[in-house]
Amino acid sequence: MNKMQAFVRLSPDHKQVELKKVEIPSIDEHEVLIKVKAIGVGIHDRYFIPPTALFPYPIGIEGAGVIVKTGKRVNNFQIGDRVILSSSMQPKGGCWAEYVAVSSDAIVHLADDLDFTEGATIMVAGKTALESMHALNLRKDNTLFVAGASGAIGTLVIQLAKNEGIRVIGSASSKNQEYMKSLGAEETVDYANPYWKKQVKQWMPEGVDAALAIQPGTGSDSLDVVKNGGKVITLSGDKVEPKRNVTVKQLQHKLNMQQAISELVQQIVTDKVKVIIERVYPFEDALQALEKTETRHARGKLVVSL
Numbered sequence: 387m388n389k390m391q392a393f394v395r396l397s398p399d400h401k402q403v404e405l406k407k408v409e410i411p412s413i414d415e416h417e418v419l420i421k422v423k424a425i426g427v428g429i430h431d432r433y434f435i436p437p438t439a440l441f442p443y444p445i446g447i448e449g450a451g452v453i454v455k456t457g458k459r460v461n462n463f464q465i466g467d468r469v470i471l472s473s474s475m476q477p478k479g480g481c482w483a484e485y486v487a488v489s490s491d492a493i494v495h496l497a498d499d500l501d502f503t504e505g506a507t508i509m510v511a512g513k514t515a516l517e518s519m520h521a522l523n524l525r526k527d528n529t530l531f532v533a534g535a536s537g538a539i540g541t542l543v544i545q546l547a548k549n550e551g552i553r554v555i556g557s558a559s560s561k562n563q564e565y566m567k568s569l570g571a572e573e574t575v576d577y578a579n580p581y582w583k584k585q586v587k588q589w590m591p592e593g594v595d596a597a598l599a600i601q602p603g604t605g606s607d608s609l610d611v612v613k614n615g616g617k618v619i620t621l622s623g624d625k626v627e628p629k630r631n632v633t634v635k636q637l638q639h640k641l642n643m644q645q646a647i648s649e650l651v652q653q654i655v656t657d658k659v660k661v662i663i664e665r666v667y668p669f670e671d672a673l674q675a676l677e678k679t680e681t682r683h684a685r686g687k688l689v690v691s692l
């Protein structure tokens with residue numbers, strides 16, 4: 387048995403993703419082979435493939451599973467270990483598959499108290515949320531506007547900020563106002579309300595200390611609600627002209643992934659941070675999950691279970 391089911395890109399055309407039988411990848415000495423149990427779904431899934439990808443190429447960048455084989459030089463993980471994984475840009479393919487080969491640098495032990503679906507949500511949104519908090523560098527009682535606060539990253543950022551005593555005002559549509567409050571946002575606005583910036587200013591007349599612009603196209607509007615000399619961190623490549631001494635930066639990847647993720651896992655285990663999963667899809671319906679994430683209206687995370 388050396389074949390597996392995988393959702394693959396068949397060509398450079400990212401629109402074409404299909405379920406196919408493909409070879410189970412072999413592993414190098416620094417890699418492990420993981421039997422995938424759950425997949426975290428996100429906007430990058432069909433796009434993030436290496437330039438050298440051979441087709442058919444299994445898509446997918448984050449998941450959780452059990453190690454079934456280890457390379458000769460892997461010494462901190464063993465067969466049978468439950469792990470969470472990043473398979474972003476792996477030459478041998480991603481984790482929308484029954485098995486995935488990844489470097490032992492790209493996995494973290496999954497705590498016994500967490501199940502695979504929870505584990506699968508952590509690697510991308512979790513790391514990005516931690517890096518965002520690091521880049522924002524705020525202190526207790528500072529104020530933070532989050533554009534896209536009900537999504538995968540925002541759901542974690544609200545909680546991480548609240549835990550540090552940072553006061554959050556979150557932006558999403560009307561259906562997510564109570565949701566953002568339940569996570570710890572002190573105030574919320576609906577981006578469809580033409581007066582939402584005024585509402586932020588009613589809350590903080592000078593403007594907030596900082597903004598995190600998660601959703602594409604939210605950078606400039608976020609800057610408008612930041613006080614003079616504050617900062618904006620953008621996550622989706624928005625080009626924003628700085629003004630009023632507000633610093634604008636795109637998020638840079640600075641944290642050691644394994645250490646940061648292990649710390650976040652501990653916060654989830656101890657219930658300091660909750661993982662919110664809108665829906666778990668069976669593997670055969672994974673393309674529905676992809677379509678849903680691409681609407682940019684998922685709440686928390688979407689997960690595929692195998």
Ligand SMILES: NC(=O)c1ccc[n+]([C@@H]2O[C@H](COP(=O)([O-])OP(=O)(O)OC[C@H]3O[C@@H](n4cnc5c(N)ncnc54)[C@H](OP(=O)(O)O)[C@@H]3O)[C@@H](O)[C@H]2O)c1
Nearest residue numbers: 514533534536537538539557558559562621622682683684
């Ligand atoms: N730089 C990095 O390292 C990095 C890493 C990962 C991701 N990203 C970027 O982050 C983005 C994805 O973030 P995510 O996974 O958290 O997104 P997500 O889960 O898809 O976010 C969906 C949420 O965003 C809300 N939303 C949609 N449009 C909005 C708007 N105009 N203003 C405010 N809220 C809005 C939706 O609420 P409603 O349904 O209520 O509208 C929904 O709950 C992508 O663009 C990706 O490229 C960057």
